[in-house]
Amino acid sequence: MERREAMGAVAALTLAAMSAAARAETMPAGKPPVSKAAALGEAASQCVLDGQRCLAHCLFLLGNGDDSMADCSKAVNQMLATCTALQSLAAQDSALLPAMAKVALEACTVCEKACKQHSMHAPCRACMESCAACIKQCRAFAA
Template sequence: MDRRDALFGTGLLALSALATIERVSAQETAPAETSHMHHGGHYQALADSAGVCVSKGQACVSHCIHLLGSGNQDMAACATSVSQMLSLCTAVQQLANQNSPHVPALARIALDACSDCASECSKHADQHEPCKACMESCRACAKECRAAMGT
């Protein structure tokens, strides 16, 4: 084991401990009426939709990278939009699962990223299945973002 592996392992251990402490703390300080939130919260549909978007987006960006590596530069804009969508939808999924009061504000930004991503993926959807699946999941997530924003 070299020093880099040891530092990486220590970092993972620290993150795991922090997550456990935060989860226990949240359970101890949660009001009684939220004790059933594990059954699905106010933003459950958004969390689920964002999760699908992340999964489909990861497959799409991997596909784009493969094509870029083969010299297909047409996929650069798609890879960029998917990458940006992934960052935001991951955050949306996490906050929606926590029923965070920040969800509506983040959903407004994620809506733009999902719309941009769906637009880019639509250019390749008839040729590449990962792009089509990503486009469809982004459209569904955009719909849930609008619902979370109350529009």
């Protein structure tokens, strides 16, 4: 390869690199905007995750004779059923999603209230906070 050819190749590579860098600078940063259905599905997913931990904690305490966790465990169990369905419908962007969001709003409200009484327990507090976030997303979806 002669010197002229080498210089031409270097110039071409430099130009290509500069062009790619310029395109990268004009592209929007971060993730694309999240749809209302996707945001609702993410909130429901977090509710399910934290709710499963909360329910396991409730069952452990109930098994050790702490009957004060009965209402919390019932509320969490109902929330898990509705948020699991909500999560699935949101992933499909289903026509049934608005109706399910109303049911989940009610279930999360009941669960949040029940978990608030036990917010000194980390799993209950996390579940309460997830329910509050899901309530917010359910309301935003309805708007």
